[in-house]
Amino acid sequence: MNVLLDHLADFREGFIGTVLLTLASGLLAMILGVVIAGFRVSPVPPLRMFGTAWVTLFRNTPLTLLFLIAWFVVPVIFVPGLSPWTKALLALGFYTSAFVCEAVRSGINTVPMGQAEAARSLGMSFSQTLRLIILPQATRSVIAPLSSIFIALTKNSAIAGAFSVTELFGVQKLLSDKGFPIAWIFLWVALGYLVVTFSISGLFRLLERRLGVAR
Amino acid sequence: MTKVTVAKEDVATSDELVVLKSVNKHFGALHVLQDIDLTIARGEVVVVIGPSGSGKSTLCRTINRLETIDSGTITIDGKPLPHEGRELARLRADVGMVFQSFNLFAHKTVLENVMLGQVKVRKADKTKAEEKARSLLDRVGVGTQADKYPAQLSGGQQQRVAIARALAMDPKVMLFDEPTSALDPEMINEVLEVMQQLAREGMTMIVVTHEMGFARSAANRVVFMADGRIVEQAEPNQFFNNPRSDRAREFLSKILHH
Numbered sequence: 001m002n003v004l005l006d007h008l009a010d011f012r013e014g015f016i017g018t019v020l021l022t023l024a025s026g027l028l029a030m031i032l033g034v035v036i037a038g039f040r041v042s043p044v045p046p047l048r049m050f051g052t053a054w055v056t057l058f059r060n061t062p063l064t065l066l067f068l069i070a071w072f073v074v075p076v077i078f079v080p081g082l083s084p085w086t087k088a089l090l091a092l093g094f095y096t097s098a099f100v101c102e103a104v105r106s107g108i109n110t111v112p113m114g115q116a117e118a119a120r121s122l123g124m125s126f127s128q129t130l131r132l133i134i135l136p137q138a139t140r141s142v143i144a145p146l147s148s149i150f151i152a153l154t155k156n157s158a159i160a161g162a163f164s165v166t167e168l169f170g171v172q173k174l175l176s177d178k179g180f181p182i183a184w185i186f187l188w189v190a191l192g193y194l195v196v197t198f199s200i201s202g203l204f205r206l207l208e209r210r211l212g213v214a215r
Numbered sequence: 216m217t218k219v220t221v222a223k224e225d226v227a228t229s230d231e232l233v234v235l236k237s238v239n240k241h242f243g244a245l246h247v248l249q250d251i252d253l254t255i256a257r258g259e260v261v262v263v264i265g266p267s268g269s270g271k272s273t274l275c276r277t278i279n280r281l282e283t284i285d286s287g288t289i290t291i292d293g294k295p296l297p298h299e300g301r302e303l304a305r306l307r308a309d310v311g312m313v314f315q316s317f318n319l320f321a322h323k324t325v326l327e328n329v330m331l332g333q334v335k336v337r338k339a340d341k342t343k344a345e346e347k348a349r350s351l352l353d354r355v356g357v358g359t360q361a362d363k364y365p366a367q368l369s370g371g372q373q374q375r376v377a378i379a380r381a382l383a384m385d386p387k388v389m390l391f392d393e394p395t396s397a398l399d400p401e402m403i404n405e406v407l408e409v410m411q412q413l414a415r416e417g418m419t420m421i422v423v424t425h426e427m428g429f430a431r432s433a434a435n436r437v438v439f440m441a442d443g444r445i446v447e448q449a450e451p452n453q454f455f456n457n458p459r460s461d462r463a464r465e466f467l468s469k470i471l472h473h
């Protein structure tokens with residue numbers, strides 16, 4: 001108990017780090033995921049190929065490897081001087097976007113073909129059809145898988161701790177190095193994650209209920 | 216309505232609204248459309264009839280390029296169908312399409328269904344679009360359902376909304392792909408009446424249907440398709456009373472005997 005009270009500032013900082021990193025990479029993953037899902041169903045072959053390549057690459061690469069690439073390859077080849085936090089954001093966001101993309105794409109596939117055909121025969125462009133007709137109807141079936149994806153993201157953000165980004169899991173290492181009882185530290189860290197993941201599933205359940213009533 | 220007689224000079228170009236020339240299409244090994252030649256004049260109502268699987272839906276869908284063709288040309292109001300993109304979208308806005316399964320936007324109200332194309336495609340002002348949508352809904356007899364969702368309507372009402380949605384774009388031609396085939400018998404007439412009204416008002420229409428009553432009373436011409444070919448074209452009474460081809464005779468005897 002007193003591990004928590006004595007180091008409340010550390011825990012709080014770690015907790016906020018985890019929440020912020022999860023939120024930011026979740027947002028990035030959502031935007032990328034929806035756009036890439038649009039690419040994957042687009043009538044333009046190069047876009048479709050790009051989408052497939054993106055998903056294949058990021059879904060099949062171990063996240064730790066992506067972190068290593070973000071830390072040691074990206075600065076050399078692409079952009080030098082990124083902060084550890086930004087690198088963690090990119091690794092987590094890109095990785096998760098592949099899963100978001102696939103969830104959104106399977107949601108798109110639940111919307112009957114006729115909806116898109118009706119939109120196109122009114123003269124809507126591909127992107128109008130997707131934005132105004134398909135995605136709104138896909139949302140409902142995407143909510144449940146998205147919830148799991150964001151919970152996984154929360155836990156995956158722990159890897160960032162090993163790369164010296166301040167977050168909840170990193171607090172554990174900090175304190176156990178100082179010789180505090182490990183069981184207690186783990187308990188408090190685990191509770192911290194539970195708070196975040198429970199909030200996510202609660203939020204999504206609420207969303208699901210809302211969308212259920214809307215029609 | 217009297218058939219408009221235009222000065223003969225303009226007729227050749229401006230009177231032909233939809234022209235298909237040697238159109239061919241395959242689905243894999245299946246040759247669904249074989250050398251289709253078809254010309255539809257402005258204001259003409261053409262009924263397409265034929266056995267299931269003969270390519271009627273495919274023919275309809277190639278006209279607004281929901282299906283691409285392998286060879287041949289399709290022109291609408293003198294313009295060849297462009298490739299996928301902005302041009303094609305603009306052209307599709309001029310071609311109304313009514314589907315067998317209605318395909319109303321399930322997440323939008325009836326009113327929104329009829330407004331959406333006007334606002335997003337024609338960039339019409341919202342209040343104007345609503346005014347027009349309401350008057351079209353009144354015209355097809357579902358004005359009181361404006362704020363409901365499609366799933367709350369009967370099939371016949373949904374199909375009439377779908378017609379209103381297509382009309383809201385002020386199309387040059389309307390395509391109907393078996394508009395009454397998914398309907399319960401008692402709802403068929405309410406949809407056919409709306410279509411008949413449209414035909415009387417001079418709308419150019421291509422209608423895939425087996426409703427002979429409609430064909431006789433509203434069509435200028437019947438096109439009979441079988442196995443991907445146009446086998447016979449004739450004026451409705453002539454076609455139904457006196458079909459020339461064996462295929463048509465055989466087909467008519469089947470649909471008349473039930």
Ligand SMILES: Nc1ncnc2c1ncn2[C@@H]1O[C@H](COP(=O)(O)OP(=O)(O)O)[C@@H](O)[C@H]1O
Pocket residue numbers: 242245247265266267268269270271272273274
């Ligand atoms: N998307 C498709 N892929 C493959 N075959 C198709 C497709 N659409 C239709 N067909 C086939 O093409 C033929 C003609 O279909 P269709 O135009 O729907 O006929 P109809 O409307 O006259 O019943 C049928 O044999 C059908 O199975």
Ligand SMILES: [Mg+2]
Pocket residue numbers: 271272273393
């Ligand atoms: Mg058909």
